[in-house]
Amino acid sequence: MQRKVTALPRSIAGIALGGAMLVRFLTPQIGDAQTKSAQSENSSASQRSVAAMSPYIDVHTHLDESDVGGSMQSAIDSMLAENLAKIVFMPSPFTLADANRFDVERLLPAAKKYPGKIALLGGGGTLNPMITEAARTGDVGPDVQKKFRERAEAVLAAGAVGFGEMAAEHFPSSTPYEYAPPDHPLFLLLADIAAERDVPVSIHMEAVPKDMDLPAPLKSPPNPPRLHANIAAFERLLSHNPRAKIVWAHLAWDNTGYRTPELMRWLLQAHPNLFMEIKLDPVDTGLTSPLTNGASGKIKPDWLKLFTDFQDRFFIGSDQHYPQGSGPQRWQAVVLLFNEFPAALRQKIGTENAIQIYHLK
Numbered sequence: 001m002q003r004k005v006t007a008l009p010r011s012i013a014g015i016a017l018g019g020a021m022l023v024r025f026l027t028p029q030i031g032d033a034q035t036k037s038a039q040s041e042n043s044s045a046s047q048r049s050v051a052a053m054s055p056y057i058d059v060h061t062h063l064d065e066s067d068v069g070g071s072m073q074s075a076i077d078s079m080l081a082e083n084l085a086k087i088v089f090m091p092s093p094f095t096l097a098d099a100n101r102f103d104v105e106r107l108l109p110a111a112k113k114y115p116g117k118i119a120l121l122g123g124g125g126t127l128n129p130m131i132t133e134a135a136r137t138g139d140v141g142p143d144v145q146k147k148f149r150e151r152a153e154a155v156l157a158a159g160a161v162g163f164g165e166m167a168a169e170h171f172p173s174s175t176p177y178e179y180a181p182p183d184h185p186l187f188l189l190l191a192d193i194a195a196e197r198d199v200p201v202s203i204h205m206e207a208v209p210k211d212m213d214l215p216a217p218l219k220s221p222p223n224p225p226r227l228h229a230n231i232a233a234f235e236r237l238l239s240h241n242p243r244a245k246i247v248w249a250h251l252a253w254d255n256t257g258y259r260t261p262e263l264m265r266w267l268l269q270a271h272p273n274l275f276m277e278i279k280l281d282p283v284d285t286g287l288t289s290p291l292t293n294g295a296s297g298k299i300k301p302d303w304l305k306l307f308t309d310f311q312d313r314f315f316i317g318s319d320q321h322y323p324q325g326s327g328p329q330r331w332q333a334v335v336l337l338f339n340e341f342p343a344a345l346r347q348k349i350g351t352e353n354a355i356q357i358y359h360l361k
């Protein structure tokens with residue numbers, strides 16, 4: 001895949017931190033950071049497959065675009081072992097430079113074979129590149145907005161149950177580094193379209209409460225040396241259209257140290273249209289895991305209280321790739337967290353919230 005580091009637009013370099021309350025969250029919690037050796041021990045422990053104690057819906061999964069049918073069949077074959085009830089597949093948040101980018105149309109024919117089991121999000125292969133391009137060039141004129149709306153409506157007309165995966169701050173993985181301010185005019189337009197159609201928008205965004213140096217152990221390149229503050233801008237997106245359901249992906253996989261239960265509580269309290277997908281990566285647990293050993297162990301009390309107090313606002317979104325590769329699996333790590341929840345909480349976060357917000361049949 002061709003890799004290109006996107007230039008950072010200067011226009012947002014001076015974004016001021018919005019809200020005095022944010023000051024409380026400017027200190028990262030890095031006390032939970034794991035050593036590499038501890039991670040490896042967890043990794044081998046989690047290779048024993050443990051099913052979810054209640055059925056769950058995974059609202060964030062990816063697949064091999066060169067074998068969509070085989071990938072979906074392998075996911076279906078895994079459902080019993082995981083106690084997985086339904087799966088939502090989505091394209092990655094691609095850039096224009098990604099030669100392998102695809103969108104919901106590539107996934108539809110195979111997904112139709114599994115009604116009630118597989119649903120799709122779309123836009124990651126087309127709308128997301130339009131946003132990152134517009135953020136790079138600064139062109140958000142009427143023509144760009146018209147094309148964006150047409151494409152967004154086509155994604156839904158094709159059968160997507162929402163928009164994803166979009167990216168506002170994304171470190172390189174299968175796609176290159178990506179940045180766009182979450183209150184970019186095209187994100188605001190996407191929120192309006194999502195509200196009109198009552199569908200969710202899944203956004204990948206590292207938590208950056210203030211402009212900051214790239215945190216270790218991330219390297220520049222391929223990342224930029226500095227990161228742009230995005231929480232105040234994210235709040236502007238949430239406030240822009242309160243009827244738009246914004247799903248912040250990858251809670252519990254925190255790569256800056258700022259996605260703390262305290263900040264999440266404050267944002268969930270302030271914005272009733274904010275939802276979150278929960279992900280745990282057993283190979284790279286991040287900096288603020290809800291579990292005592294990163295990808296295993298007991299749930300920490302402040303996290304359990306967060307999940308309990310806002311139990312209508314979370315989904316399981318493992319970021320699992322199908323077919324499963326070798327080594328520890330993401331679905332397993334998040335299921336170990338899920339199994340720490342009381343039964344009533346598992347029912348809400350496992351299935352009920354996803355059925356309601358994604359309108360799954």
Ligand SMILES: [Zn+2]
Nearest residue numbers: 165204249250
């Ligand atoms: Zn993601």
